[in-house]
Amino acid sequence: xxxxxxxxxxxxxxxxxxxxxxxxxxxxxxxxxxxxxxxxxxxxxxxxxxxxxxxxxxxxxxxxxxxxxxxxxxxxxxxxxxxxxxxxxxxxxxxxxxxxxxxxxxxxxxxxxxxxxxxxxxxxxxxxxxxxxxxxxxxxxxxxxxxxxxxxxxxxxxxxxxxxxxxxxxxxxxxxxxxxxxxxxxxxxxxxxxxxxxxxxxxxxxxxxxxxxxxxxxxxxxxxxxxxxx
Amino acid sequence: xxxxxxxxxxxxxxxxxxxxxxxxxxxxxxxxxxxxxxxxxxxxxxxxxxxxxxxxxxxxxxxxxxxxxxxxxxxxxxxxxxxxxxxxxxxxxxxxxxxxxxxxxxxxxxxxxxxxxxxxxxxxxxxxxxxxxxxxxxxxxxxxxxxxxxxxxxxxxxxxxxxxxxxxxxxxxxxxxxxxxxxxxxxxxxxxxxxxxxxxxxxxxxxxxxxxxxxxxxxxxxxxxxxxxx
Numbered sequence: 001x002x003x004x005x006x007x008x009x010x011x012x013x014x015x016x017x018x019x020x021x022x023x024x025x026x027x028x029x030x031x032x033x034x035x036x037x038x039x040x041x042x043x044x045x046x047x048x049x050x051x052x053x054x055x056x057x058x059x060x061x062x063x064x065x066x067x068x069x070x071x072x073x074x075x076x077x078x079x080x081x082x083x084x085x086x087x088x089x090x091x092x093x094x095x096x097x098x099x100x101x102x103x104x105x106x107x108x109x110x111x112x113x114x115x116x117x118x119x120x121x122x123x124x125x126x127x128x129x130x131x132x133x134x135x136x137x138x139x140x141x142x143x144x145x146x147x148x149x150x151x152x153x154x155x156x157x158x159x160x161x162x163x164x165x166x167x168x169x170x171x172x173x174x175x176x177x178x179x180x181x182x183x184x185x186x187x188x189x190x191x192x193x194x195x196x197x198x199x200x201x202x203x204x205x206x207x208x209x210x211x212x213x214x215x216x217x218x219x220x221x222x223x224x225x226x227x228x229x230x
Numbered sequence: 231x232x233x234x235x236x237x238x239x240x241x242x243x244x245x246x247x248x249x250x251x252x253x254x255x256x257x258x259x260x261x262x263x264x265x266x267x268x269x270x271x272x273x274x275x276x277x278x279x280x281x282x283x284x285x286x287x288x289x290x291x292x293x294x295x296x297x298x299x300x301x302x303x304x305x306x307x308x309x310x311x312x313x314x315x316x317x318x319x320x321x322x323x324x325x326x327x328x329x330x331x332x333x334x335x336x337x338x339x340x341x342x343x344x345x346x347x348x349x350x351x352x353x354x355x356x357x358x359x360x361x362x363x364x365x366x367x368x369x370x371x372x373x374x375x376x377x378x379x380x381x382x383x384x385x386x387x388x389x390x391x392x393x394x395x396x397x398x399x400x401x402x403x404x405x406x407x408x409x410x411x412x413x414x415x416x417x418x419x420x421x422x423x424x425x426x427x428x429x430x431x432x433x434x435x436x437x438x439x440x441x442x443x444x445x446x447x448x449x450x451x452x453x454x455x456x457x458x459x460x
Contacts, residue, residue, distance in 0.1 A: 050375050055325075058325055058328050058329065059294060059328075059360075060358070060359075060361075063292040064298060065294060066291060067298060068294060068297060068298065068321060068324070071301065071317065072318075072321055075314055075317065075318055078317065080314050080318075081314070082314060084310050084311070084312060084314065084317075085310065086306055087301065087305065087317055088305055088310075091298060091301065091302055091305075094298070095288055098289075100289050128290070128358075129290075129359060129380050129381075129382050130289075130290035130382040130383075131290075133382050136426060140415065141370065147391070147395060150359050150380055151359075152359050152360040153360075156365035161377070165377060174291075177374075202273075
């Protein structure tokens with residue numbers, strides 16, 4: 001039973017511990033609504049996504065990059081005719097998102113409480129450190145975690161560094177998360193364990209369409225099911 | 231000789247390893263120039279600083295927060311009359327700053343090379359992870375460091391966590407940096423060592439006017455002088 005070896009369980013944060021993607025989808029909706037005079041919604045949403053993808057290598061992930069992309073996309077969509085009051089609205093929207101109340105994923109508190117008695121738990125996220133720290137404190141989940149590990153992107157290289165940094169070997173490491181692309185595939189590729197708990201909404205950038213079968217992989221429908229195997 | 235106990239030396243990044251503040255000062259200059267029709271330079275600069283300080287608790291440190299504050303300040307300064315082309319210029323300015331070439335601090339490469347043979351070196355920064363990682367790679371200094379430690383702010387609490395995370399005791403930790411407020415005072419307060427190498431430009435937010443005398447404190451004029459005591 002290889003799971004017996006697990007020493008550290010890393011949890012993804014957004015959409016694994018708390019709801020996140022929903023707020024981005026809502027913000028995109030509102031953005032397209034605000035720009036409806038310049039472009040049909042679907043087209044505006046597509047253009048926003050393209051701007052985000054162009055900016056990703058320079059800006060990275062999180063709400064501040066998203067806000068900057070909203071402004072840039074609004075300028076593009078309106079051909080430079082967006083009123084300045086709308087730019088201010090987008091800035092305000094970003095700040096509002098940074099202060100959104102925390103909505104925990106179902107059953108996560110109780111699951112973490114039990115797991116923290118047996119394993120060292122860490123948060124592994126590619127979000128923005130300040131934002132993630134703030135969410136962790138607000139969430140009331142901080143007490144279950146040894147610390148937060150922030151990576152600029154969830155690549156095999158960064159997972160290898162993380163495992164080394166945790167002073168364990170790959171097969172003692174388990175990652176739990178909602179994104180197959182970020183939380184599962186690179187982790188399996190370095191020989192560690194990865195458990196998938198999907199969230200109902202996935203950002204297009206994180207989508208992969210692939211069936212995963214791997215001895216170190218399992219999929220669950222909710223957090224509390226982790227307790228049945230760990 | 232208490233320095234003999236030092237096991238880990240943490241280096242601040244911006245203005246300790248490479249030039250940074252100079253780019254912000256230049257960007258502020260250009261910003262005030264762009265808005266000269268709406269407000270005298272000095273007043274515009276003051277308003278920008280106020281906006282930055284208001285946003286600091288939500289945005290944190292770095293170029294992306296700075297860019298968002300530039301846009302917000304431009305809207306305020308112009309009373310909503312700033313042309314949208316100028317907003318685009320500010321976005322472009324932010325991207326340009328994120329891609330600025332690295333200018334190493336004098337003597338830092340050689341100093342790190344020697345120190346890395348005797349000590350475990352880490353980077354300890356409150357900047358943006360992606361941006362700092364990129365700079366570290368571009369700088370060619372990455373090979374001297376064990377890893378990067380990112381904190382949301384350089385507080386006593388975060389330094390205590392960092393030391394614990396490094397698995398050493400406070401008196402085995404030495405911080406080297408250019409900011410008395412961020413790199414020196416909180417470090418001395420937790421019983422660790424702190425060496426100051428001032429940079430010619432200091433951001434107003436980081437300024438303190440205080441004479442420091444402490445057995446664990448030393449001040450230098452350039453990086454290579456570290457080698458005389460370590």
